[in-house]
Amino acid sequence: MKFFEDIAVGEKAVFGRHTFAAEEIKAFAAQFDPQPFHLDEAAAARSHFGALCASGWHTVMLWMRLAMLYRRAEDDALRVRGEPVAQLGPSPGFRDLKWHEPVYVGDTITFATEVVETRVSKSRPAWGLVFNVNTGANQDGTLVMSFIGSAFVERRPGG
């Protein structure tokens, strides 16, 4: 993670892509969102979705996974260059999670982020707060999921 001072509004990153297979859609749903249209092709065909589709939470969790792997690779690259690595602190939460369109079997979702606000934390002056618009879009470029995330990011010592 870059230090808070090095993060600017408007910065974008693409974290990665994921293609949703039927088996993982069903496995996730069985564990965390056991609804018929996420578990069974025939039940999904009879539902308002018309075909098996991923739990909306599954889409969010893949965003999270790819975001964390991206950050880890970024930290590794900083260390290779001998640069200091800032801590990514906890997230106080998020707002306005929207599932715009279903994610069907075979859809490839591209997960990305854009910084929309940065400010120094009043309660924890050694940290800044960074707000991002986080998105998933399918192979047609259609937005399927978005939310506004927030996280504490370490400030540069003495910065």
Place this chain on the structure above:
Amino acid sequence: MKFFEDIAVGEKAVFGRHTFAAEEIKAFAAQFDPQPFHLDEAAAARSHFGALCASGWHTVMLWMRLAMLYRRAEDDALRVRGEPVAQLGPSPGFRDLKWHEPVYVGDTITFATEVVETRVSKSRPAWGLVFNVNTGANQDGTLVMSFIGSAFVERRPGG
């Protein structure tokens, strides 16, 4: 699911309880939120959390799992009594997800919900929209997680 017309603001339900074990905290984190303080006791001890704690998303996913199992049991009970079962439709999304306190190994979280708003959908007149405050609280009664959920619920035919 009860029909939209039978759901009143102020209705509450407790979906269930879950005790978070170290192994499942690590397994979830490895899959969806690979950060050191969710994966490794020693790294967690050095972090701002001070000890291994669950991914905030893990807490939300357990809320979702227990909510869906509760709804399924509710539907089964309606069918046993020969009463019609309303469809629970998709959720347009959520807002104001907050992780108030960490969930540590051994914490038992009680997951609950309260209806805060109901209105007929303008875009889909056969459906109503129900808004809930959804919560998780630990064994000391401390709120650890909350968000405002929404979902489409079928209206009574001819209602």
